[in-house]
Amino acid sequence: MDFKYDIIVVGAGHAGCEAAVAAANLGSKTLLITMDMNKIAQMSCNPAVGGIAKGQIVREIDALGGQMGIVSDRTAIQFRMLNRSKGPAMWSPRVQSDRAKFIIAWRSIIENTPNLYMWQDTVTHLLFGNGEVAGVKTRMGVEFSAKSVVLTNGTFLNGLIHIGKVQIGGGRMSEPASFGMTEQLRDIGFKTDRMKTGTPVRIDGRSVDFSLMEEQKGDDDFHKFSYLDTVQRKLTQRSCWITYTSEKVHALLREGLHDSPLYNGQIQSIGPRYCPSIETKIVTFSDKTSHQLFLEPEGETTHEYYLNGFSSSLPLQIQLEALQAVPAFRNVHIFRPGYAIEYDFFDPRQLNPTLETKRVKNLFFAGQINGTTGYEEAGGQGIIAGINAHINCHGGDPFTLHRDEAYIGVLIDDLITKGVDEPYRMFTSRAEYRILLRQDNADERLTRRAYDLGLATSERMVLLEEKQKEVQKIIDFVSHFSIKADRINPYLEALNTAPLKHGVKLIDLLTRPHIDLETMAREVNPLRELLSTIKSQREEIIESADIKIKYEGYIKREKLMADKINRLEEIRIKNKFNYNGIQSLSTEARQKLTSINPETIAQASRIPGVSPNDISVLLVLLGR
CATH class of the missing domain: 3.50.50.60 (FAD/NAD(P)-binding domain)
Structure with a gap:
């Protein structure tokens, strides 16, 4: 070894x-x-x-x-x-x-x-x-x-x-x-x-009355995470389930607040605001009579469920009694209580x-x-x-x-x-x-x-290049293909959208909210034929083209904004200044800039406590 x-x-x-x-x-x-x-x-x-x-x-x-x-x-x-x-x-x-x-x-x-x-x-x-x-x-x-x-x-x-x-x-x-x-x-x-932070209780699904819960199924379409065309979902798909706490549940939880480390001060560490424990929620949002609970399956075949929304550090007995006050969990068996960790x-x-x-x-x-x-x-x-x-x-x-x-x-x-x-x-x-x-x-x-860099494979690059080529082919086609008003107006009226007064390029129709490439292809044969030539990544390519067409103006405007800011990203200032010696900077700016020693002017502008005036001072010192 x-x-x-x-x-x-x-x-x-x-x-x-x-x-x-x-x-x-x-x-x-x-x-x-x-x-x-x-x-x-x-x-x-x-x-x-x-x-x-x-x-x-x-x-x-x-x-x-x-x-x-x-x-x-x-x-x-x-x-x-x-x-x-x-x-x-x-x-x-x-x-x-x-x-x-x-x-x-x-x-x-x-x-x-x-x-x-x-x-x-x-x-x-x-x-x-x-x-x-x-x-x-x-x-x-x-x-x-x-x-x-x-x-x-x-x-x-x-x-x-x-x-x-x-x-x-x-x-x-x-x-x-x-x-x-x-x-x-x-x-x-x-x-x-x-x-x-905290984590919720784990529940035995055999002890849950699912008839008293709202079922939430997943999507059944082409979307996935990986851009690789070969990676597909193969496991049996399972539902999640939704239920709610009640005032009775909250009353039981309040009885244990003095023993909750996440609430009673036993833990002095920094905690999350956006994912509070159930005991924090019933105090912070005391006017609410219920909070949503989201039951998530832990696997394809297991009976174990994760109860999202019930993060807790309360004593085991309090957690159990509060859960049993939820009708769907009245006979609940748990595998493990929720707990806090610092x-x-x-x-x-x-x-x-x-x-x-x-x-x-x-x-x-x-x-x-x-x-x-x-x-x-x-x-x-x-x-x-x-x-x-x-x-x-x-x-x-x-x-x-x-x-x-x-x-x-x-x-x-x-x-x-x-x-x-x-x-x-x-x-x-x-x-x-x-x-x-x-x-x-x-x-x-x-x-x-x-x-x-050498990290993404050639397979990924081939898929990307094919996708970009096909997307551009679609955009070029709809940008140049003209459609007459009398040909498309019956379809537009059926959609309750304004009819045309004269012919337009197909791309002008595709910017409307309720019209996309797939629906338009059913009405325009040349477009349908073009889309039929896409052999792989079909749905992803069509969705990408739709987004680029509908949001072109927003994308261009945001790109212009980003380009302006990126000019400041190119002005490197790391190790160029003794900030403590620049008296025209605010005291807070001198302290923060010295501590962080930012790489660029743009990063300096994002430091809390560094004002636009402080950035102007630095730009003047740089001769800009």
Whole structure:
């Protein structure tokens, strides 16, 4: 066995797996160290991938040559495209996954990736040399050397689980916490803090009365996560179920509030506002008489369900009594109560855009260690950290994504520029260029960059080029094909849309809300014949063309805005100023700019506390 590697990745969660596979596929000899090889990419919270804004991140990971989308498609037991009633900038894919098969699929990928090796152990210390990271030391006393190390420790650093007054050391239920790493990094100057989150009860479906719940089935169409044409959903599809709490449930929950660590102050760590515990909800929204509960299947064949909306740290007996007050759960049997967990994280403003730490060269952080939450946010950071760890080992320009290129770019820029005051979760509202960052075009935005890097395969590039060629062929056709008013007016009147007074180009009709290429093809033979020539990715190509046609004006306008801002991204200022010596800057700006040392003028403009006037001062000093 060799003890020398190019890259060591610590932790095999969603960040670690993406980092390790990306680095290995790029050619780095990579070691993935995990406490338990049977829990690789464990879905420690709900058995689902994607959702609002998160689904866009998964498609971006896939477009870059990552694995999360592929694994999600292979293990999906339900797929839904959320927000279809809104514009395409808001469409967000989401799957329910088979939790056990998700792990198996990921392990298969890792075991069959060239250059990638595994070791089951716990890392307790980093090794350093000449101001750089040099490797790791494990609980077994084994020392591994490496040129770069990526830390993806999740919730395991000094993790502590709370169920009422019961406290259990652990990173997840029945999994031990990791000790030593935080203390070592703090001693060399890293800023660290504590975060908290919670997870709901797990329920035995055999004890649920589904007749008292509302069924929610998945979509049955062409949508999926991966742009690869060969990845399809193959498992039996299952429904989710909806029910509600009541005033009786809330009364029972209130009886236990004094014993809730998430509520009573027992846990002082930073917690999420957007995903509150059930006990927090009944206090914060005391005027509400009910809250929605969403029952999600954990797998294709298991009876285990995850109760979304019932995150809790209340004592077991209180959780059980409150659940039994819900009619559908009156005879409920649970597999495991909900619990809270608190853990260490590091201020992400200590990172460069590559996710390399500013304090120690060749040391990278990715995932919840940076104060984020969610599998998708972790995976997005992981692939960027893995790519840049490889570049640090073998040379090349740093690989980063701008805010107009990817939600991953928004995520990382937010982290390193603004820091976190709660577990960071991606929302569409965080992205100023949502119409550019749609779920349907992540391949167009990112695959060529990943291919040039050597990560995206030629198969992906061929599919992208074919898609772009076919989309352009459709747009060219409808832009030049004329249609007469008397020919199409009966159809338009049947749709209750305004008839034409004279002939127009077909593209002018396709900009109307209730008209798309598929419906128009039923009326226009040449268009139908053109669409029939598309042999692969047919639905995806037609949808992409529809979106480009309908939203062309919005897309162009947003692109112009992004181009203006990107001019500021090209003005590099890192290490160019002694900010403390610039008295014309505000006091807060001097402090923030000194602390973060932004890469560009654009990044400086996004730092909280740096005003437009401060940016003007810097531009004047630069001679601009």
